[in-house]
Amino acid sequence: MAALTPLPNAIYKHLVRTARKLRRSPEPRGITYAELAAAVSATHPTHQRSPKLHAALTEVSRACRRAHLPCLPALVWRAGVGRPGAGYYAVAHPRALSDAARAAAWERERARVFAEAARYPRTLGGANGGAP
Numbered sequence: 001m002a003a004l005t006p007l008p009n010a011i012y013k014h015l016v017r018t019a020r021k022l023r024r025s026p027e028p029r030g031i032t033y034a035e036l037a038a039a040v041s042a043t044h045p046t047h048q049r050s051p052k053l054h055a056a057l058t059e060v061s062r063a064c065r066r067a068h069l070p071c072l073p074a075l076v077w078r079a080g081v082g083r084p085g086a087g088y089y090a091v092a093h094p095r096a097l098s099d100a101a102r103a104a105a106w107e108r109e110r111a112r113v114f115a116e117a118a119r120y121p122r123t124l125g126g127a128n129g130g131a132p
Helices: 006-022 033-040 051-066 086-092 099-115
Strands: none
Touching (some): 006 099, 033 051, 051 086
């Protein structure tokens, strides 16, 4: 399994820290695309609507699936809407066709991310397959 490229790797690490921190909250939610972009922009300048940010989230989603881990980008949602954008569902839940099915799939996935936050390795991919 190939290692994540630099921006997806930064996003992965930030989302793992976020999941571990927020899972202790009474009602863990996640972060907005803008908050994520701001968090990684110090080393990888981007903004919330950047195609490279969304491509990086897709790379993280696919890496999580290959590693049999809950999809970390389930933590990222659109401000004002409170749910991920369409790109998330196309990658993470392609079989969820109705709005209700997408919402339910996302809620389940987000709950799994928080419940299994300790399982995420330090890195994904690479020669050792991302073992902790």
